[in-house]
Amino acid sequence: MAKAVKRESFHQRNLNLVLQQVINGAPISRIDIARNLKMNKSSITTLYNEVEQQGYLKEIGIGSASKSGGRKPILVALNEKYGYTISVDLGYRHLHVMTNYLDGTIVGYARIETGPRNITAIMKLIDQQIDQAIATVTSEHGLLGIAFSIHGIVDQTQIINSPFLNMADVDLYQRYTDKYRVPVVLENEANLSAVFERDFNDAQQKNNIICVSIHKGIGAGIILNRQLYHGYKGAAGEIGRSLMFSTDPQKNQYDYDKVENFCSEDAILNTVAQQKQLSQLTREDLVQLVAKDDQVVQNVLDLFITSIARIIFNASVSFAPEDIYLNSPLVETLPATFKAIKATTSELGMIPQLHLTAQRYGYVTLLGACSLITHHVLGLDGYDLRFTTPAQT
Known part of the structure; x- marks a missing residue:
């Protein structure tokens, strides 16, 4: 969602409401739109015709006649092939790029190993993916917008902090706005x-949720009254930087440490590798060690379970969400770990339900980015849009 909804004319507001009804209620008829918006038929017809002339609608069939008889209504839906958007996730060592039609249908997806490449080299890879989509994806109006998922702090169009990829001298927003002449959106990965x-999953009926994202770092995306909460300069949700007591057994004293230093996926892998004197350790290696009941691994995971449960509980107390979601590929591969986290948060007295974000829909941050840029290109920033689970063409 945008940081704020711009003022709009009464007429434009009504046009947006009609388009919102089509997106959220398809298949839908003009009669249904009029009923839902509590407008008379003639007003809706005028608005509907204008939205149709803009090319956003497509007829998909005939509905049933009312009990009083009369003509059967024409059912419409969003014209998904009006154009497409591209979403880019700038991961630590991987680049993820997804192309979507306006209804969220996945047109293309690529996962590219970037390794130690710098941002200049990575942008060349992004350009190649965008240029390929422009050359191959069929639509009426082509590329409509680009969204970037950033593993760092984002304040509107600027990247304030990017701890895993040096982007200090790069203005992604300006570069891609100038190069492709389309709207560009930057947003934090956890958000x-x-x-x-x-917008896509089972929180569509919830107004207040938190999503805790555990990857190389730890962040929280916060939805309050169905709006994304950014805080001052976009820094809300940086829970990985919060401090927690840690114990130094050699000094027999308490000390403070950042949560992400022992609760992120990288921290877990590095700790196990160090204690087992391994040069490196992957997520797959860790899963195998868990299957062998390795005690070193279990001790590290026990600390993680206790610590992350406390962090989730504290976030629950601070924001009072209806539900909390945990987005962690590592936890998803270790179901027993999620059960333990859920049990621990329950023991602490947490009221909201804790859910695990399933990766079966693909990379969730890309779909979140798809929703954000779709809102933006349709002029519906601040409007509530709800998408179905995307299919892939």
């Missing part, structure tokens, strides 16, 4: 995970 839950 996009929350947007996915709100």
Whole structure:
């Protein structure tokens, strides 16, 4: 969602409401739109015709006649092939790019190993993916917008902090706005995970949710009254930087440490590798060690379970969400770990239900980015749009 909804004319507001009804209620007829918006038929017809002339609608069939008889209504839906958007997730060592039609249908997806490449080299890879989509994806109006998922702090169009990829001298927003002449949106990765839950997944009926994202770092996406909460300069949700007591057994004293230093996926892998004197350890290696009941691994996971449960509980107390979602590929591969986290939060007295974001829909941050840029290109920033689980062409 946008940081604020711009003022709009009464007429434009009504046009947006009609388009919102089509997106959220398809298949839908003009009669249904009029009833839902509590407008008379003639007003809706004028608005409907204008939205149709803009090319956003497509007829998909004939509905049933009313009990009093009369003509059967024409059913419409969003014209998904009006154009397409591209979403980019700038991961630590991977680049993820997804192309979507306006209804969220996945047109293309690519996962590219970037390794130690710098941002200049990575942008060349992004350009190649965008240029390929422009050359191959069939639509009426082509590329409509680009969204970036950033593993760092984003304040509107600027990246304030990017701890895993040096982007200090790069203005992604300006570069891609100038190069492709389309709207560009930048957003934090954890925030996009929350947007996915709100717009695509089972939080569509919830007004207040939190999504805790555990990858190389730890962040939280916060939805309050169905709006994304950014805080001052976009820094809300940086829970990985919060402090927690840690114990130094050699000094027999308490000390403070950042949560992400021992609760992120990288921290877990590095700790196990160090204790087992391994040069490196992957997520797959860790899963195998868990299957062998390795005690070193279990001790590290026990600390993680206790610590992350407390962090989730504290977030629950601070924001009082209806539900909390945990987005963690590592936890998803270790179901017993999620059960333990859920049990621990329950023991602490947490009221909201804790859910695990399933990766079966693909990369959730990309779909969250797809929703955000779709809102933007349709002029529906601040409007509540709800998408079905996307299909892939």
